[in-house]
Amino acid sequence: MSAAHSTDPSAGTGSGLIGVDLVGLDEDLGATSSDVIRVLADRIAATGRAASGDVLAADAIAREASVGTGVPGGIAIPHARSTSVTAPTLAFTRLARTVPFGAPDGDADVVFMIAVPEGADKDHLTVLSTLARALIREDFTAALRGATTPQEIVDLVDREVSGEVAAAGVGNAGGASTPAGREARPASATDTHVVDSDTSGAGARRKVIVGVTACPTGIAHTYMAADALVAAAQRAGAEMHVETQGSSQVEPLDPAIIARADAVVFAVDVDVRDRARFAGKPLVSGPVKRGVDEPDTMIAEALRAADDPNAARVSGGVPVAGETSAKDEHFGQSLKRWLLTGVSYMIPFVAGGGLLIALGFLLSGYGIALAHGDSGQNNAVWTLTHHTLLDLPPQGLGYYLGAAAFQIGGVSLGFLVAALAGYIAYAIADRPGIAPGFVAGSIAVFMNAGFLGGLVGGLIAGGAAYWIGRIPTWRWLRGLMPVVIIPLFASIIASGLMLLVLGGPIAWLMTQLTGFLNSLTGASAILLGIILGLMMAFDLGGPVNKVAYAFAVAGLGAGSASNVVPFEIMAAVMAAGMVPPLALALASTVLYRNGFTKPERENGKAAWLLGASFISEGAIPFAAADPLRVIPASMVGAAVTGAISMAAGVTSRAPHGGIFVFFAIGGIWMFILAILVGTVVSALVLVALKKWVRRAPAASDTDAAAGEAAAAETVGQRAPVAA
Numbered sequence: 001m002s003a004a005h006s007t008d009p010s011a012g013t014g015s016g017l018i019g020v021d022l023v024g025l026d027e028d029l030g031a032t033s034s035d036v037i038r039v040l041a042d043r044i045a046a047t048g049r050a051a052s053g054d055v056l057a058a059d060a061i062a063r064e065a066s067v068g069t070g071v072p073g074g075i076a077i078p079h080a081r082s083t084s085v086t087a088p089t090l091a092f093t094r095l096a097r098t099v100p101f102g103a104p105d106g107d108a109d110v111v112f113m114i115a116v117p118e119g120a121d122k123d124h125l126t127v128l129s130t131l132a133r134a135l136i137r138e139d140f141t142a143a144l145r146g147a148t149t150p151q152e153i154v155d156l157v158d159r160e161v162s163g164e165v166a167a168a169g170v171g172n173a174g175g176a177s178t179p180a181g182r183e184a185r186p187a188s189a190t191d192t193h194v195v196d197s198d199t200s201g202a203g204a205r206r207k208v209i210v211g212v213t214a215c216p217t218g219i220a221h222t223y224m225a226a227d228a229l230v231a232a233a234q235r236a237g238a239e240m241h242v243e244t245q246g247s248s249q250v251e252p253l254d255p256a257i258i259a260r261a262d263a264v265v266f267a268v269d270v271d272v273r274d275r276a277r278f279a280g281k282p283l284v285s286g287p288v289k290r291g292v293d294e295p296d297t298m299i300a301e302a303l304r305a306a307d308d309p310n311a312a313r314v315s316g317g318v319p320v321a322g323e324t325s326a327k328d329e330h331f332g333q334s335l336k337r338w339l340l341t342g343v344s345y346m347i348p349f350v351a352g353g354g355l356l357i358a359l360g361f362l363l364s365g366y367g368i369a370l371a372h373g374d375s376g377q378n379n380a381v382w383t384l385t386h387h388t389l390l391d392l393p394p395q396g397l398g399y400y401l402g403a404a405a406f407q408i409g410g411v412s413l414g415f416l417v418a419a420l421a422g423y424i425a426y427a428i429a430d431r432p433g434i435a436p437g438f439v440a441g442s443i444a445v446f447m448n449a450g451f452l453g454g455l456v457g458g459l460i461a462g463g464a465a466y467w468i469g470r471i472p473t474w475r476w477l478r479g480l481m482p483v484v485i486i487p488l489f490a491s492i493i494a495s496g497l498m499l500l501v502l503g504g505p506i507a508w509l510m511t512q513l514t515g516f517l518n519s520l521t522g523a524s525a526i527l528l529g530i531i532l533g534l535m536m537a538f539d540l541g542g543p544v545n546k547v548a549y550a551f552a553v554a555g556l557g558a559g560s561a562s563n564v565v566p567f568e569i570m571a572a573v574m575a576a577g578m579v580p581p582l583a584l585a586l587a588s589t590v591l592y593r594n595g596f597t598k599p600e601r602e603n604g605k606a607a608w609l610l611g612a613s614f615i616s617e618g619a620i621p622f623a624a625a626d627p628l629r630v631i632p633a634s635m636v637g638a639a640v641t642g643a644i645s646m647a648a649g650v651t652s653r654a655p656h657g658g659i660f661v662f663f664a665i666g667g668i669w670m671f672i673l674a675i676l677v678g679t680v681v682s683a684l685v686l687v688a689l690k691k692w693v694r695r696a697p698a699a700s701d702t703d704a705a706a707g708e709a710a711a712a713e714t715v716g717q718r719a720p721v722a723a
Contacts, residue, residue, distance in 0.1 A: 017131075018090040018157050021047055023150035028096045033068070034061050034621075036099055037078050038599060040091040040113040048086070049115070054602050055084035056115055061621075068102015071224060071292050075135050076101035079114035089115045090131065092153050094145065104293045110144050133227045134160045136292070207238045209302050210258055210281075211265035212272050213291055214245040225267045225291030232295035238303060245273055253277075262306035264314060265298055267291025275314060275430070276482050282311040336547075342424035342458055343550040347655055349415045350556050354653035356409030358664035363402025413556075417441045417451055420554065421458035428462025429490075432469060432482040436461035436490035443495045447503030450510040451554040456502060461494035525568075525646045532569065533576035533642025533678075537634040540580055540616045540623055548573055553655045564666075567651035571665065574614050575650070575675050576642040578658055580634035581611030581618030582675065583682030588622070591683055595690045600625070611679075614658035629689040637682025644674035 022043055029039045038057045045053035060080040063069075070076045078101070091113040098107030112135065134140045140160060147153050213225040226242040233240030241261075243253045245268075255277065264278045266285040282305035284298055291298060305311035418441035425437025440461040444453025468486050477485070535548035552573040555566035588596040588604030596604065603621045610618025623630045651666035665671050 017088055017161070018092065018154055019047070020150040020154055022089065022091040023153045024093040025147070025150065025153075026096045027093050029093060029099075031097075031099065033064055033076070033078065033099055033101050034599075036076075036093065036095070036111055037061055037064065037113065040078070040093060040111070041115070043091050044085070044089050044113070044115050047089075049089040050082070050084045050086060052084045054606065056080065056082045058603075058606060059084070060113065060115070064101075068100075068289070069221070070101030070103030070108050071136065072103055072105045073136070073138070073141055074098065074103075074106065074109045075141060076103070076108035076111045077114060077132060077135060077221075077224075078111065079116075081116050081118050083118050085115045085117045088117065090157065091115070092144075092157075094147075102289075110141060130161050130223075131157065132221075132223050136224055136228055136231075207262045207303055207306055208257070208260055209233055209238050209240050209263050209265060209299065209306075210253055210261040210278070211240065211242045212245055212268060213242060213288055214268040214272065221269075221288045221292060225288045225295070228292050228295035229265060229267065229299065232299040235296065236299050236303060238299065240299075263302040263311075265291075265302050267298065278314040279481070281314050282306055282308065283314050285312075338424050338427040338459065338462065339455065340546055340550060341427035342420045342422075342455075343546075343553055345423035345426070346416055346420045347553060349412050349419050350553055350655045351657075353409040353412030353414075353416070354556065354655065355657075355661060355664055356405045356412065358409075358653045358661070360402045360404075360406025360409060362663045363405065364399045365402075414445075416556070417445050417454035420451060420454040421461065424455065424458030425462035425465060425490075425494075428459070429465035429469060429486075432486035433462045433465035433490065435487040436465055436494050439491045440494040440498055443498045443503065444506070447498065447507050448510070449498070449503050449506040452510050452513070453498065453503060453506045455554075456506060457494055457498050460497055461490055464490040464493040526643045528569070529572045529576075529642035529644070529646030530639045531642075532572050533579075533638035533640070534635050536573060536576040536616065536642070537580050537638035538631065540619050540631075540634070545577070545616060549577070556653070556655060564649075564651050567653055567666065568646060568649060570655060571650040571652035571667075571671060572642045572645040574652055574654075574656070574658065575645045575671055576638040576678065577616045578611050578614050578675055579638045579641050579678040579682055580616055580623075580630075581607040582679040583611075583634060583637050583686065584619045584622045584630065585611060586679055586683040587686050592687045592690060595687065612659050614656055626690075629686060629693060633682050633686035633689055636685050637678040637680075639678075640681050641674045641678030644677060645671065648674065650674065 024043070027039075029036045034057075037060045038053070041050065041057035041060060042053035044050045044056060050056045059082040060078050063080045064078055069078045076099075093111050095109045095111065098109045099111075101108045101111075112131070114132075140156070143156050144153065147156065211226075211229055213222050213229070222244050226244045229242055230240050241253055241257050242265075243251070252274070258277055258281075261278075261281055264281040264283050266272055266283065267288045267290060268285075269288050282302070284301040284305055286294075286298065418438045421441025421444065422434050422437035425433030425440070427433075437458045440457030441454045444450070444457045447453060449456075465486050468489055469481060473481065532548050532552070535544050538544045552566075552570045556570055585604045585607035588601050589608075593601060600622060603618075607618040607622075619630065619634060623634070648667055648670040650671045652661075652664060652671075653666075654661040654664035657664075659672070659675075662668050
């Protein structure tokens with residue numbers, strides 16, 4: 001193996017991250033960011049640094065879909081953590097024609113792809129974050145554009161990161177020299193960025209700004225936003241301290257610095273850790289990409305907020321107006337986000353509980369759910385808890401293990417409503433809302449108000465906690481607000497209303513809803529299955545899909561041996577959600593290969609597993625490329641599947657898992673049949689649409705040929721690079 005392929009830090013570059021076989025100059029890799037990412041992922045896989053280029057590309061494209069990785073100056077840094085990656089790696093291309101990566105100032109012609117394993121050590125991530133910072137420097141990007149050979153690119157990266165390698169002690173760092181004019185920064189500087197204040201001015205004090213930057217992967221944007229904000233603060237004459245909550249070890253800001261700060265800047269896409277540290281400070285907030293794209297604007301807003309008594313503030317750890325990137329959403333959007341947050345946190349309780357109950361029935365039979373005698377004594381669970389493993393009655397150990405699984409599952413499901421309410425309140429009011437929400441949810445259970453009571457209780461608890469957190473208070477009292485005062489009074493308000501006013505009416509409504517669902521038979525049940533199937537396929541993981549899924553999951557808590565309709569709804573939703581990716585896989589890899597491009601056929605191979613696992617998003621790459629044919633075809637098949645599932649009375653105690661939770665499915669063969677029929681129907685409809693319903697002339701009817709030509713061109717371009 002050549003040095004360029006080696007992962008030895010001494011080979012090819014001081015960091016061992018890049019080699020000439022990972023560099024391409026003045027290439028035409030396609031018209032979209034996905035095209036470029038796929039080529040770079042294949043390039044990484046060809047060097048042996050990733051087990052699968054397809055898997056790495058899929059991970060990076062999914063990351064790109066969440067927020068574009070383009071940054072000002074014609075630069076893009078697609079990046080991903082991937083189980084496919086075997087060693088932290090950089091791949092580089094300088095494009096002959098620019099490609100959009102979501103930067104506000106235009107398309108990119110310089111692209112670094114960063115690929116790291118799931119378990120990448122912090123030293124390599126330190127090196128990668130150093131490179132990300134370098135890409136906002138004009139001298140470095142100018143040198144990248146001026147390079148004439150792949151080796152020059154490798155040498156530039158080597159010189160840029162070698163000082164950080166030496167500081168971090170990565171690999172053969174001891175022998176890496178620090179380029180002239182650059183000093184190796186101390187390791188702590190990786191996570192705390194400071195512009196020193198100038199106190200020489202008589203009677204003048206610079207404004208002090210503290211900030212936090214964080215992106216979902218914590219690799220690139222986290223550190224680029226920090227450096228951009230620091231540079232902007234320096235231009236504005238302010239003192240700036242930034243805590244980067246990235247993949248490298250986080251060094252928290254000094255509490256003394258936070259205490260004297262005039263304002264706070266959050267450039268984050270994820271929750272800020274220990275946000276209560278900043279309570280009472282004027283706040284400017286936005287997504288991490290805004291910190292990269294508009295640092296001067298954010299700093300200017302922070303300086304204005306520091307002098308504005310009416311500015312939004314971080315209040316007791318509770319999000320306030322302007323604190324999140326969702327600040328401009330209307331009430332309906334906020335309500336949807338709160339409810340779906342509650343459902344997402346509730347799902348693990350439902351999944352664990354439902355699967356354990358199903359496992360209990362599998363091992364011990366449905367008799368374990370029956371109590372023998374008025375006191376419930378002498379049933380399997382009672383016997384298990386009143387004997388040791390040595391003196392159990394002779395039914396067998398497996399029988400009692402099933403009883404244990406059944407009991408644990410039942411306890412887990414008992415948290416369903418409380419968790420739903422608790423995390424709805426959390427979505428509204430952050431951590432101070434969790435305790436009031438859980439208490440209100442528990443009161444809903446006590447009042448037999450079910451999941452509707454949990455929804456209402458969570459909203460009231462979150463609203464109360466949010467409102468209390470905004471009340472101005474003395475500085476000495478602020479530390480008690482999120483841990484004592486807000487939970488106490490929000491619990492009193494929310495649970496008091498549930499217990500004294502709302503619990504009874506909601507319990508009556510739940511009784512009526514349960515009776516209505518139990519009355520659904522024949523045509524009405526089939527109609528419900530059709531509606532749920534259409535919703536699941538309409539936007540493939542989007543808001544409509546999530547509403548149908550949330551409805552099914554929230555109802556599982558009301559399911560029982562005498563009320564199986566919630567389990568039937570869950571089965572119909574899961575089966576219908578499996579159809580779109582399976583249908584696209586069938587159409588693209590079996591029925592009509594020539595109607596799909598080569599990348600789509602590769603996506604189709606992955607869609608088999610995604611569909612079988614109930615991951616509807618496996619169809620998104622197809623829908624994004626051809627929505628007017630893919631989505632209608634998916635909806636037809638999903639509606640058929642939902643109707644068959646409801647008509648056959650198929651049940652599911654598991655909220656997720658697809659075919660892999662077969663033991664939690666009642667009527668497994670009809671479940672499989674419903675999925676197969678819907679998959680075939682969708683695939684045939686899609687093939688018919690592709691053959692006889694043409695797209696606009698600009699797209700032409702030669703998608704597959706164009707894809708093959710592009711793939712051949714890419715291979716031809718890559719060969720000289722590898723050489």
